[in-house]
Amino acid sequence: MPSRVVLITGAARGLGTVIATRFHEAGYCVAIGDIMFDAAQSLANSLSPDGGTALAVRLDVTLKADFESARDTIASTWGRVDVLVNNAGASKVVALMDITGEQFDQVINVNLRSVLFGCQVFGQYFADLGVGRIVNIASLAGQNGGSATGAHYAAAKGGVITLTKVFARDLAAKGVTVNAISPGPMDLPIVHESVPKDKLTAVIAGIPVGKLGSAQYIADAAVLLSADNAYFATGACWDVNGGLFMR
Ligand SMILES: NC(=O)c1ccc[n+]([C@@H]2O[C@H](COP(=O)([O-])OP(=O)(O)OC[C@H]3O[C@@H](n4cnc5c(N)ncnc54)[C@H](O)[C@@H]3O)[C@@H](O)[C@H]2O)c1
Known part of the structure; x- marks a missing residue:
């Protein structure tokens, strides 16, 4: 059987790199989509x-x-695409009452508009094929209102979970599943870069399991949600937050 093919957005660093590496280990041909081309x-x-x-x-x-x-x-390189992982995201912390319209739009564009366009373009492509998998990387911030990452980011990620359901419903009868994974604070470069060391100790102490999350586990979940036999899981949100938020 030819290899399955995945596009991961924002895969040049951080979680996206871990996800790309994991799909590659699982035998996929991997397209690494990013603005950081080098x-x-x-x-x-x-x-x-x-x-x-x-x-x-x-x-x-x-x-x-x-x-x-x-x-x-990607289709002209490997003949087809089977999976899209909408992983790219970004945020700049700004105090709630100070967020400008421009800052709001910028964060909404990278985190939410991206998911709209990814799901439109690949949702249609997969629907025409009669099969496909989309995994959207949301965030705990979109479920609990967030704190450290800013209101614009929290609003965008809440929107990612909602768009996941909307596209899942629309594409279900066409063989296409759409799911979200919603991580809490992960052991990833951006967390260590943006949270000062003493604050990070307090953040970790506040996580019920007492540790940052494993990016490798998120990657494993993405591979599992992309499998051929994952056709019955759709419109779901897989929470991976160390017990910080329970439904
Ligand atoms: N790090 C965490 O603890 C955490 C927690 C919850 C959710 N997430 C989500 O996981 C995803 C990955 O986070 P990360 O920690 O790896 O972040 P990161 O900032 O380390 O990496 C983000 C990647 O996205 C790329 N990117 C940014 N804007 C882009 C654009 N316009 N087009 C294409 N690529 C673009 C960057 O170049 C970079 O490679 C994001 O959606 C983030 O919101 C992360």
């Missing part, structure tokens, strides 16, 4: 030195046309 290219080179099973794709997730050209590039 970093995406060096990940592709390290996963697949001969370029056969990993490909860097220039992709700004705020642009629908970039998703369309990523789809066409």
Whole structure:
């Protein structure tokens, strides 16, 4: 059987790199979509030195046309696409009452508009194929109102969980599943870069399981939700937050 093919957005660093590496280990051909093209290219080179099973794709997730050209590039390289992981995200912490319209739009665009366009472009492509898997990376902030990451980010991630349900319902009869994974604070570079060491100790102390989350586990969950036999899981949100939020 030919390899399955996945596009992961924002895969040049952080969680996206862990997810891309895990899909590659699971036998997938992996397209690494990012605005940081050089970093995406060096990940592709390290996963697949001969370029056969990993490909860097220039992709700004705020642009629908970039998703369309990523789809066409990947399909012409490997014949098809089976899975999209909408992972790209970003936030700048700004005090609630100080968030400007421009800052709000920027964070909504990268975290939410991206999911709209990814699900539109690949949802239609998968629906035409009669099969496909979409995994959206949400956040605990979208479920509990967030704190450290800003109101714009929390609002966007709440929207990601809602869009996941909307696309899941729309695409269910066409063989396409759409699910979210909602991580709490993870043991990832952005957390160590943006939270001072003493504050991080307090953050960890406040997590019921007493540790930051494992990016590898999120990647495993994404692979599981993308399997052929995952057709019955759709419109769901897989919470991975160390017990910080329980439904
Ligand atoms: N780190 C955490 O603890 C945590 C917790 C919950 C959710 N998340 C979510 O996980 C995802 C990955 O987070 P991370 O920690 O790896 O973040 P990160 O900032 O380390 O990496 C984000 C990646 O997205 C890329 N990106 C940013 N804007 C882009 C754009 N317009 N187009 C394409 N790519 C773009 C960046 O270049 C980078 O490679 C995000 O959606 C984030 O919101 C992270």
